[in-house]
């Protein structure tokens with residue numbers, strides 16, 4: 643497989659504090675990759691090194707095949723960056739922002755206008771292109787910032803907390819744009835976030851980073867499946883009898899009874915549903931409702947970090 647990002651024990655110390663500790667990350671081309679971690683986990687420090695803004699203390703990385711220290715210029719040409727802090731000038735129009743960025747990145751004059759029109763269409767801002775950005779909504783501003791990161795046709799786009807501070811509706815519309823980008827152009831997107839739904843909705847693969855280290859990587863579906871803790875909730879008018887029978891089944895790891903329902907903790911719940919229905923039928927027990935719930939990424943995060951993503955980080959040092 644070809645990787646657009648490959649890091650080799652990349653490490654960053656600030657004085658005697660180790661912010662990023664020997665990270666080995668491999669990001670496949672043309673994917674959306676999530677780096678998930680609580681505040682202070684080291685996400686921005688890692689991204690800053692990959693973008694050549696910060697030099698690593700030790701270790702190294704290749705971006706699009708180029709070394710981040712020895713071939714920094716080639717790395718910069720290969721990437722687009724959208725930082726979490728908003729950086730638009732209120733009195734410039736959307737088009738002017740894109741023109742400035744295109745000039746800054748040396749997009750040749752003869753293709754510049756076409757590129758800008760192409761990006762405006764991609765981020766659906768064509769009709770607002772000549773308005774000052776002070777009149778844009780939060781979501782439009784964010785789309786413009788993403789568009790700005792695309793004008794020079796990067797192979798890799800870094801999105802640092804792309805939906806931080808946006809309301810849920812705007813967040814969902816940004817997710818749709820990111821999804822469209824991935825399907826429309828030849829690009830890899832690396833996004834850092836502490837929103838679990840963002841990773842679940844968008845990312846092909848993810849790494850959980852905590853206290854400067856990668857503690858688990860994989861794709862969201864497999865990471866959830868690995869927890870082996872599906873819940874099958876059953877409702878029945880004969881719940882006590884059903885509970886007695888289910889308690890004796892070897893596939894039931896745990897059982898919780900609440901009012902007229904029981905919850906069975908099982909592995910691979912979808913494979914077991916026919917078996918559960920058959921057992922109930924054989925015992926003449928009517929089931930009025932059956933519901934399967936897979937574990938969420940939140941449960942994955944708690945398993946590997948020992949706490950919820952919103953909780954503060956532990957103190958750490960070298």
Ligand SMILES: Nc1ncnc2c1ncn2[C@@H]1O[C@H](COP(=O)(O)OP(=O)(O)OP(=O)(O)O)[C@@H](O)[C@H]1O
Nearest residue numbers: 656659661679680681682683684685686687688836
């Ligand atoms: N220039 C610096 N000097 C000293 N410490 C720093 C510096 N930059 C970052 N840190 C520390 O390194 C750790 C990682 O910070 P970083 O910004 O990379 O985390 P993060 O995961 O991006 O957090 P957030 O989600 O809040 O942006 C934090 O404890 C932070 O205080």
